[in-house]
Amino acid sequence: MTAFLALLRRDLLVARRNAGPLLVATLTQPILVILVFGNLLPRMNLVASDFGTVMLPGLMAITMMMAGVQGVLMPLVQDLSGSREVDERLLAPIGVHGVALERIVAGALHAGVAGLVALPAMMVLMHEVGMDVKPDWAVLLPLAAVCGLLSAAFGLTLGTNVQPRFSGLLFAVVLGPMMLFGCAYYPWSALATLGRARYLFLLNPLTFMSEAMRLAVTPGATHMALPLLFGGLAVFLALFAFVGARSFERRTIL
Numbered sequence: 098m099t100a101f102l103a104l105l106r107r108d109l110l111v112a113r114r115n116a117g118p119l120l121v122a123t124l125t126q127p128i129l130v131i132l133v134f135g136n137l138l139p140r141m142n143l144v145a146s147d148f149g150t151v152m153l154p155g156l157m158a159i160t161m162m163m164a165g166v167q168g169v170l171m172p173l174v175q176d177l178s179g180s181r182e183v184d185e186r187l188l189a190p191i192g193v194h195g196v197a198l199e200r201i202v203a204g205a206l207h208a209g210v211a212g213l214v215a216l217p218a219m220m221v222l223m224h225e226v227g228m229d230v231k232p233d234w235a236v237l238l239p240l241a242a243v244c245g246l247l248s249a250a251f252g253l254t255l256g257t258n259v260q261p262r263f264s265g266l267l268f269a270v271v272l273g274p275m276m277l278f279g280c281a282y283y284p285w286s287a288l289a290t291l292g293r294a295r296y297l298f299l300l301n302p303l304t305f306m307s308e309a310m311r312l313a314v315t316p317g318a319t320h321m322a323l324p325l326l327f328g329g330l331a332v333f334l335a336l337f338a339f340v341g342a343r344s345f346e347r348r349t350i351l
Contacts, residue, residue: 100191103200108203112168123164123211125217127156131219145189149223150318153216153230154310155281158244160215162279162303165248168254168273169200173256174264177348197253197345201338204249209241216314229317237313244306247334251302253341257348279303284311286319302337305329 113117126348135149191199220230232307253265279301280288285308288295309330320326 101195104191104196104199104274105203108199109206112203112207119164119167119207120211120214123160123167124215127160127215128218128222131156132222135219135223147229148230149272150312150315151284152282153219153223154314155279155307156176156219157212157310157314158279158303158306159214159276159281160242161212161241162248162251162275162306163207163272164211165245166252168207168343169249169252170205170256170264170267173200173253177256179301193350194342197330197347198338198340198343201246201249201253201341204252205242205245208245208248212241212244222316230315231317232314233316236316237310240309241311242307243330243334247302247306247330247337250334250337250341253345254337257341257344275303284308284319285321299325299329302329302333305333 131149131153134144134152138144139146139149172313176338216232223230256264256270259267278298280298281303285295285298285304305321305326308326311318312323312326321329
């Protein structure tokens with residue numbers, strides 16, 4: 098545990114030194130989206146006045162997903178493609194899976210902070226008419242932690258299964274479609290109009306993250322049934338943590 102905490106403390110120190118650029122890179126897009134679709138367009142009566150309320154939790158989920166993936170993927174790509182700093186971590190008195198878990202926890206902290214910082218910023222920028230955002234912090238904080246772990250574990254899975262030279266394509270080929278089909282801009286309940294096709298959206302982990310934030314940030318709105326929501330979060334977290342740890346071991350033990 099001492100070695101685990103030492104590695105985590107080092108990563109948090111590095112993240113703190115780069116906090117400004119990291120937050121700007123992570124928060125710029127969701128804040129601009131909420132400014133346009135949650136403020137300007139409702140004022141012009143071009144979208145429904147409550148569209149921002151539906152979209153804000155989804156943008157929080159996107160923010161955490163991007164932050165968690167970037168927080169794990171980018172350092173890992175640098176390690177595996179040249180610097181091999183990960184070799185020094187493997188010399189610590191901790192197992193390989195322990196090093197992988199520490200990467201996930203560090204990425205989860207980055208993701209959780211990004212999501213919680215984005216929330217008040219987007220609330221300030223939203224048009225007040227039709228706004229029904231009332232965060233339940235007792236629910237939001239634990240769900241933000243789980244979603245942060247899920248996004249970081251997903252980042253570890255991507256980073257250890259994709260060649261470093263293709264890492265730039267991930268955001269266009271993988272993360273871009275995930276954001277469009279992850280119930281970020283519409284609730285899961287509205288997909289009932291698609292019939293059975295809506296169950297395809299359950300293959301996207303962002304769907305469960307978006308619905309989790311919808312439950313915590315807009316408790317008055319409809320959301321996914323709790324057994325399905327918590328079950329989906331647990332399954333994807335366990336899956337990505339297991340696959341990511343195994344792939345991390347395979348890529349780092351030469």
